[in-house]
Amino acid sequence: MNDSRHPAQQAADPAEFVRVSDVVKIFGDTVAVRSVNLSVRRNEIFALLGSSGCGKSTLLRMLAGFEEVTSGQILLDGEDITDVPPYRRPVNMMFQSYALFPHMSVEANVAFGLKQEGVPAAEIHDRVFEALDLVQMAGYSRRKPQQLSGGQQQRVALARSLVKRPKLLLLDEPMSALDKQIRQKTQIELVRILEQVGVTCMLVTHDQEEAMTMAHRLAVMTDGQIVQCGTPQDVYAFPNSRFVAGFIGSTNLFTGTIVVDEPDRVAIESDDLHRPLLVNHGVSEPLGMQVHVSIRPERVVVTRTPPTAAHNWGHGIVSHMAWMGSYALYQIRLDAGKVVEASIPSLQLAQTDAPGIDEEVFVSWDADSATVLAS
Secondary structure, rough: OOOOOOOHHHOOOOEEEEEEEEEEEEEEEEEEEEEEEEEEEOOEEEEEEOOOOOHHHHHHHHHHHOOOHHHHHHEOOEEEEEOOOOOOEEEEEOOOOOOOOOOOHHHHHHHHHHHHHOOOOOHHHHHHHHHHHHHHOOHHOOOOHHHHHHHHHHHHHHHHHHHHOOOEEEOOOOOOOHHHHHHHHHHHHHHHHHHHHHOOOOOOOHHHHHHHHHHOOEEEEEEOOEEEOOOOHHHHHHHOOHHHHHHOOEEEEEEEEEEHHHOOOEEOOOOOOOOEEEOOOOOOOOOOEEEEEEEEEOOOOEEEEOOOOOEEEEEEEEEEEEEOOOOEEEEEEEOOOOOEEEEHHHHHHHOOOOOOOEEEEEOOOOHHHHHHHEO
């Protein structure tokens, strides 16, 4: 018996809930999304992370059906929805503006989509208050949006999105309208709600902290392409390029040449440091190749006395120090001119003789703290 299903459907992994295959979006002469391949698991919170214009919002709008796919295929729970109109997709999108109707009460805003679908009134009432209870907004059901704070409006918008029980929830910059001081608390609360409901969620953000806080996995996008995908921990600890290393958090980058290449260690000579950089793992790049070494600020140790090791340290002067509350960010200008950042916990500073501006210090790091990047 012949199987007439699309090849992508035949090959689909049962664990995949959303599958984006070779999706391209072209606006006139501009390629906004370039052959993106992506899979999202059932009940996963997945983040598309990148700067403005990288293609992440366009990809989200194609998932919602608000933009047509130039080429490629989108599967949702095994169904090809590439050409399905938005109103027929089991997908709901929460916009960054929340798009609440100002003349309607909270209850009416949440009920609007169900009324449009002709759901019976008694069922609408039960589902609306179930959704409002979930986001802790049932007590505000008679208020208008302008009588609510930004965080409360966001909760109403989320309730309106969840009340239709979508298979896939799309969030476009969900925290952009909130004050920074309540953003982190709201992020954690939103994750709790999504996990309680058990809905698969894809969110778009330019804020790496937001993606790291909320997502089970994330994809970093630039120039319409996904350049790395993985858990927040993996992408942060093992960036695959200078771009990712600099976009996900901050990092210290040294440029040098591989002079020793053994299975368990690699030595790199760099003009940025007057001694070798040692990495305690092998690399795929050949001997003599120029590479970049990434060391995160929290892995840099600052001392007043020189380390005893023959590698991975330098001498310099403290050029700047910023107090960040839970930690202090030091900038140390090395003898070769390279500026290294070090993040030191406040508790550690309180227990030591913390160096000040213009004081001589030594910076060092372990061999397992460095990641070698070819590009």
